[in-house]
Amino acid sequence: MPHNAQFLTDLQGGLIVSCQPVDDGPLDTIPAIVAFAQAARNGGARALRIEGADNVAAVARACDLPIIGIIKRDLPDSAVRITPFIDDVKALAAAGATVIAVDGTDRVRPVPVADLLAAIHAAGALAMADLATEAEARIASRLGFDILGTTMSGYTGGPVPAGPDLDFVAACRRLGGVVVAEGRYNTPAAAASAISAGASAVCVGSAITRTEHVTEWFRIAVDEAVSGSKATVLALDVGGTKTLAALVRNGKILERQTIKTPQGVGTDAWFSTIGLLASNWRGRYDAVGAAVTGVVQDGHWSALNPRTLAIPERTPLVQRLTTLFDAPAIALNDAQAAAWGEYRHGAGRARDMVFVTVSSGIGGGIVLQGRLLQGANGLAGSLGQIRGAPASERLEARASGFGMVASAAALGHAATTHEIFAGVENGLPWAVALLDEAVGDLAVALGDMQRLIDPQVVVLGGGIGMLPQFRDRLVARLLLEPSHLRPTIRPAVLGADAGIIGVADVSMARAHAAAERHSSF
């Protein structure tokens, strides 16, 4: 193993291979990780990035390359995942890591970054900071980290960008020291561009050791070539107040328009308004997907909560959309669609996940073993509809935006949700008590849901669910659950786009399946 200072010199201009297979996938085993490490060495990698103390120890025994060690944890009360604890640092050092990387982002964390850095140096290892912004890089550099890594850029909120963050590499370069470009260097050309942008070394993971991801990249390219234009979806998200229409291709929104959802105009007028919304996109899409508030069963749409949107019982939505847009159409409940969107392109990339949206109402969606559950009647995942006890009202009537506004009114406060949250911010006791009660109700429901479905992650979205005031309180309440029964909450990353991205994905998959059934080979 090279001496530390020598390692930093040797790393200049080198390729680091991150051997982190897809979690729980068939290659997520110690022998496979060791094999990846040896293969990377044979291919000319200068160093390895390995997750988990056991994996680091096994790779250190079998391969003579220096190791950047990390431990990833999903914490209930912090979004920080990479090496959050001093004990993690000690375990990695004992396992043989030359460098130990920690999340260096400016987020709520269990142990200050400076303490982790001191522990790494005390253990005789080099320290790498995994960063997302220039401000964080400046702090990490000042603290004395040996390596600045661009690892976290694009992963601290919002949709993950398609390409790497070369500007951030250049910004780190300007700070001086050793810079590792990491994150979405998915092609040799992208890795080379990192060096041109000023990186000392490039770390590549998914493109080399996540076979599932690479397969998917190829599969999408082949699908597009096979189906030609069969890849653009006109996606609609019909909510109680707003309707969003977009052209979506492979999880990316190409163009979008929003209108106020037509209310009380009758079904025919309603459909012609929706038709007009997309009239200038005619000929540019091959399939249609609608994510709608309410229940969709066999292509028929019914209101679950007529207060949100009054539509006639069993409106033949799919048939009307097919005729209106002259393209194959599908429809899904909006929360189910958003669940699929977050699962495929957002924060829910786990085998089993539940999506919960808290906004004016409460909705949910369940993805188990990679399949979206719709249920026999289209109701699967309708968390807002559960009662909990015979005399109880639905959860939605208590813990949603509508519910909180009604509770405030019952207490004599005519307040909007916005005003309730402002009241919480200003410490008004009635507002704080009301929010705590809503959060308490949701925490019980999520605890019960965890017992029933046992997902790996629960992605929390919706205008209210995304508010830190709401999420932090919910996470704190869930800490009262025993750890093995406690949901792991992750903030949604697709925001208001989750529904259209999800429904477009399902619509595209159905269009491909139909094309395959009709193809002649």
Ligand SMILES: CC(=O)N[C@H](C=O)[C@@H](O)[C@H](O)[C@H](O)COP(=O)(O)O
């Ligand atoms: C954000 C985060 O947690 N990144 C992780 C850090 O270890 C890994 O999941 C990445 O695979 C690694 O950074 C390499 O990046 P890419 O797989 O894009 O080549």
